[in-house]
Amino acid sequence: MKIVNLIEKVTRFSGYVGAALSFPLIGALVYEVFSRYILGRPTLWAFEVSYMVMGAIFMLGMANTLRIGQHVNVDVMTNIMSEKTNTIIKIIGYLLFIPILIWLVFELSNYAFSAFESGERSGRSAWNPIIWPAYSTWLIGFSLLFLQVLAELIKAFSTLISYRNKRGSIYE
Template structure:
């Protein structure tokens, strides 16, 4: 199905960005450790970079984790059920989750826009960076998650109807 293919390409791209963000995270942490313990001069920025980048990694990676079936699940009951019954259960779960993830996406958009327009800063260190890039990653992460939930919902409906196997 073309819609699922497009959504999953977006999800893969967000997951790739999350994976690439591990490089600046490691770089910031190595720099901080070296500065603190070898040069005896800790950085002003490494702590804030590390929690912001780690947050972006998590938020941009959650949709890809859903796509490849890596979220925590309890399979004790579902392993004994038929594919169609599992499709019905997944459909119900995604129907419950999609409105919630969509609402959170909208709220995170407002959160990002407020931080962007006000120039909100962290206030956690002397560096005091603006927060909107971090909030943008939260919004984008949940937007991609909502899209992936939609794709999973479509796949589970098709499975429940016996038209297609569920990929996960």
């Protein structure tokens, strides 16, 4: 389970980075409000910084949210099922999710590389920043989510195997 521990260490760190990004987001928004309403001079950059940083917070937090079990779950169903049944359902869900994540990581790597290579800009404000850092954050976020799904899959299989070893068969 060393690989699971390594993945979860990286995932935990990305969650901390995502949480820490709340401070620059708050600072940018407070400065924008101050600049707009007190100084009468709105910034050119606050809108773009706020949606890019908020996106980074979300993307860097996805995998950590899965690690700590805080993604949406239908407790009504899982509470009435056995641990073994819940584990099998998790395994099926993760196996179905992996191809989607592989596709997303592949496409986002193309987006990020293409934006970097072309110097693509956002086009959403007068500031018009380069967009590849945002695309790269999306790529990192979904890559970490993919790794965390693999870690969750390993843990689920491990639970199923240990359940089998205790009972003799997973089909009891």
